[in-house]
Amino acid sequence: MDATQAELLALADQVLVKNYRSQQIVLDRGQGCELWDADGKRYLDMTAGIAVCGLGHCHPGFTARVTEQLGKLVHVSNLYLNRQQILAAQAIIERSFAKRVFFCNSGAEANEAALKIARRYQAIVAGAPERTTVVSTLGSFHGRTIASVSITGEPKYHEGFGPLFGPVNLIPYGDLEAATRALESRTACCMIIEPIQAEGGIVVPPPGYLAGLRQLCSDTGTVLIFDEVQTGIGRTGKMFGHQHDNVFPDIMTLAKGLAGGIPIGAVACTEQTAQGLALQAGGPVPHGSTFGGNPLACAAALAMLDIIDKDRLLDRVTESGNYLGGKLAELVAELPGRVVDARGRGLLRGIAIAGSPLEVITKCRERGVLLSIAGSKVVRFAPPYIVERHDLDEAVSVLRGVLVDAMPA
Numbered sequence: 001m002d003a004t005q006a007e008l009l010a011l012a013d014q015v016l017v018k019n020y021r022s023q024q025i026v027l028d029r030g031q032g033c034e035l036w037d038a039d040g041k042r043y044l045d046m047t048a049g050i051a052v053c054g055l056g057h058c059h060p061g062f063t064a065r066v067t068e069q070l071g072k073l074v075h076v077s078n079l080y081l082n083r084q085q086i087l088a089a090q091a092i093i094e095r096s097f098a099k100r101v102f103f104c105n106s107g108a109e110a111n112e113a114a115l116k117i118a119r120r121y122q123a124i125v126a127g128a129p130e131r132t133t134v135v136s137t138l139g140s141f142h143g144r145t146i147a148s149v150s151i152t153g154e155p156k157y158h159e160g161f162g163p164l165f166g167p168v169n170l171i172p173y174g175d176l177e178a179a180t181r182a183l184e185s186r187t188a189c190c191m192i193i194e195p196i197q198a199e200g201g202i203v204v205p206p207p208g209y210l211a212g213l214r215q216l217c218s219d220t221g222t223v224l225i226f227d228e229v230q231t232g233i234g235r236t237g238k239m240f241g242h243q244h245d246n247v248f249p250d251i252m253t254l255a256k257g258l259a260g261g262i263p264i265g266a267v268a269c270t271e272q273t274a275q276g277l278a279l280q281a282g283g284p285v286p287h288g289s290t291f292g293g294n295p296l297a298c299a300a301a302l303a304m305l306d307i308i309d310k311d312r313l314l315d316r317v318t319e320s321g322n323y324l325g326g327k328l329a330e331l332v333a334e335l336p337g338r339v340v341d342a343r344g345r346g347l348l349r350g351i352a353i354a355g356s357p358l359e360v361i362t363k364c365r366e367r368g369v370l371l372s373i374a375g376s377k378v379v380r381f382a383p384p385y386i387v388e389r390h391d392l393d394e395a396v397s398v399l400r401g402v403l404v405d406a407m408p409a
C-alpha cells in the first residue's frame, strides 16, 4: 500500500534538509487548476508552482508533446546540437527583441549567465574591463546562487553566506534619479531589473521608469538586463512583462513559465551583447551547461509557446487578470484595515494585508485553496493561465472568509 500523508510527512522530516517552510501537505496528483494530496484531499491551485505551470497541471496537449519527446531523445549535451534547442531559440526570437538565445536550467542560472555576458561584453567587446559593478534594486529577487543572491536586494537572503559577489550597487526601485546617480559614473557593467518586482511584493514600477532606465543605459553604455523569470511567457498578459512599457532590454532572462513546469532557463540577447559570450579563436568555451538546451526541456518550451498562441492564452490572462484584479479591489474596499491594497498585472496579482500572510495562506490551504506569499505583507495570486472565473470566485471567497475570521478588524 502507498504511504499515507502522515507517514510521508514524518519521513520528510528525517530525510530532507530543513531549508524550506513548506506547507505540511504532500501533493501527489494534479489536473488543470486542481491538486490532490497523498490522502486524496483536493486543493484549488492559485500558485501554479510559483508562476510556473501556465497550462495548469497535466494539460493534455503539453503532456502528449513532452511524452513524445521522452520517447525520442532526452539528453545529448552541448557536444552536439539538437533539433528542439534550435527550434526553441527560434521561437523565443520570433516573439521578442532578441537575436540569440543561451539555454540553462533555472532562473538563477539565467541571471548568472547574464552577469557573465555583461562583464565579458564590457571587457572584450566594449574595451572597458574596469566596468564590473552590477546595479540592482532594493526589494528585488534574482535567485539563490552566490552571484544571483548577491544582486538580490533583500539582506535577509544574504545572512550567513558572505563574502558575497560584488561590487553590487543596490538602488531604490522606481527611482530614476537614483539610477542616474548610479549609472552616470560609467563604472557599472549592467543594470538588472524585474519589470514587476514579484517576490518583493508584486511591485509595479511607475509609468516611464523602464523607458527612463533604457535611455540611461544607452547613454552610459550600460547593459540593461530585464529579469523576466517570473513576469515572462504570458504571466502579465503580454508575452514579456516589458512589452507593457514598449521598451527593450539588451538581455532578458527567462525560466519559470517557459517550459510549463519542466526545469529550464534561457538568456535572450541582442546580437551585440551576445558577443559577450561568443567563442574567441583558440580560446576556451566561455560558458556552458551540461543540461542546458536539452531536447526534453526545449520541446516542453516549444509546446508551451505553441499552446499559448493556439489557445490565445495571452487574451485569456488579460481578461482573467482584470476580473481577479476587480475582485481583489473589492476586498480592499470591503475590508479596509485588513486589506491595504491590491496590485499587479495579468495573472500576477497581490493584496497587501495588515496581518500575517503566512497565517492567512495556511488557513486558506486548510480550506482547500493554495496561495503564496510575496514580500513580507502580500498574498500572491499566480494561477494557471487556464483558470476559470468560477475558480477565481472560489479562491477569493475562501480568502475573504479567512481574512474576516482570522483577522478581527
Ligand SMILES: *Cc1c(COP(=O)(O)O)cnc(C)c1O
Binding pocket: 105, 106, 107, 108, 109, 111, 141, 142, 143, 144, 194, 198, 199, 227, 228, 229, 230, 231, 255, 256
Ligand atoms: C524565481 C525567480 C528567480 C530564480 O529562479 P530559480 O529558477 O528559482 O533559480 C530569479 N528571478 C526572478 C524574478 C524570480 O522570480
